Amino acid sequence: MFPSLVLVGYALVTNVCAPNAILGCEHWMISVKEVLVSPSLGLAHPVWIERLPWLCQGCTIRGVDADLYDFGFFSGRSSLESVQDNWSTLMGATGATSVVHGRQVHGTVIRAHETASAGLHMFPDCDGHVTASVGVLLAVTTADCVPIFLVDADRRAIAVLHAGWRGAAAGILEHGLLALREQSGSFPADLLMHLGPAICGDCYEVGAEVFKALALPIPLRPRPINLREILTEQAAKAGISLANITVSEHCTRCTESDLFSHRGGDRGRQVSYIGLRP
Numbered sequence: 684m685f686p687s688l689v690l691v692g693y694a695l696v697t698n699v700c701a702p703n704a705i706l707g708c709e710h711w712m713i714s715v716k717e718v719l720v721s722p723s724l725g726l727a728h729p730v731w732i733e734r735l736p737w738l739c740q741g742c743t744i745r746g747v748d749a750d751l752y753d754f755g756f757f758s759g760r761s762s763l764e765s766v767q768d769n770w771s772t773l774m775g776a777t778g779a780t781s782v783v784h785g786r787q788v789h790g791t792v793i794r795a796h797e798t799a800s801a802g803l804h805m806f807p808d809c810d811g812h813v814t815a816s817v818g819v820l821l822a823v824t825t826a827d828c829v830p831i832f833l834v835d836a837d838r839r840a841i842a843v844l845h846a847g848w849r850g851a852a853a854g855i856l857e858h859g860l861l862a863l864r865e866q867s868g869s870f871p872a873d874l875l876m877h878l879g880p881a882i883c884g885d886c887y888e889v890g891a892e893v894f895k896a897l898a899l900p901i902p903l904r905p906r907p908i909n910l911r912e913i914l915t916e917q918a919a920k921a922g923i924s925l926a927n928i929t930v931s932e933h934c935t936r937c938t939e940s941d942l943f944s945h946r947g948g949d950r951g952r953q954v955s956y957i958g959l960r961p
């Protein structure tokens with residue numbers, strides 16, 4: 684069993700969320716601020732990078748205007764050639780020979796990858812990936828949605844999921860947990876979870892349809908929701924220990940985190956990636 688992440692000596696900030704009128708509960712979220720590893724590798728979990736040296740994990744940053752580090756094949760911001768170059772740069776920086784990615788549709792399809800030949804592999808409609816194979820880099824792209832990282836440190840099994848409100852409502856996390864269970868025998872209690880850079884609870888105002896989909900009380904006018912808080916609650920209900928859940932301090936919209944934000948007017952995409960090092 685991997686020890687709790689709440690350790691003296693790490694730059695963790697433990698926040699108690701204010702009693703949440705929407706969720707009708709009060710719970711803990713452990714906030715962490717990712718560390719910038721390099722322009723190519725972007726931001727990495729500050730504890731995992733120290734304590735899980737066999738893991739390759741991170742979220743890229745947007746680059747500068749003249750040279751955006753855009754990974755969106757389908758978002759139409761950058762040329763196909765430029766996007767392909769950026770994926771090649773990331774593969775070179777991580778040392779990965781194979782990367783798996785999919786066309787994301789805010790659904791719940793998760794793909795398990797036992798092996799992958801060299802290169803970037805694009806899969807039709809899917810919003811998550813799991814593997815226990817060394818050298819296969821799993822990738823999802825985001826620009827406000829939540830990248831969910833899951834790690835079973837004992838079994839060396841990993842996942843990355845793409846969760847917007849539709850995915851959260853449809854149960855993308857539950858499907859990801861099931862995929863890890865089927866692939867590696869991982870139980871939720873065995874897992875570490877990190878919710879990466881995404882839009883924060885102050886910046887994400889949504890309408891009644893979102894509250895309805897998430898089975899929350901429907902407000903009279905648009906109100907903000909905190910997707911990462913909702914996902915944390917889903918994870919805790921599924922059996923992941925709150926002590927093993929961390930949440931990025933970065934908001935794609937309002938912090939100086941140098942990230943793409945769809946609501947902020949960006950069409951580019953950062954990539955969240957995770958893999959087992961050879």
Ligand SMILES: [Zn+2]
Pocket residue numbers: 882883884885886934935936937938
């Ligand atoms: Zn924000």
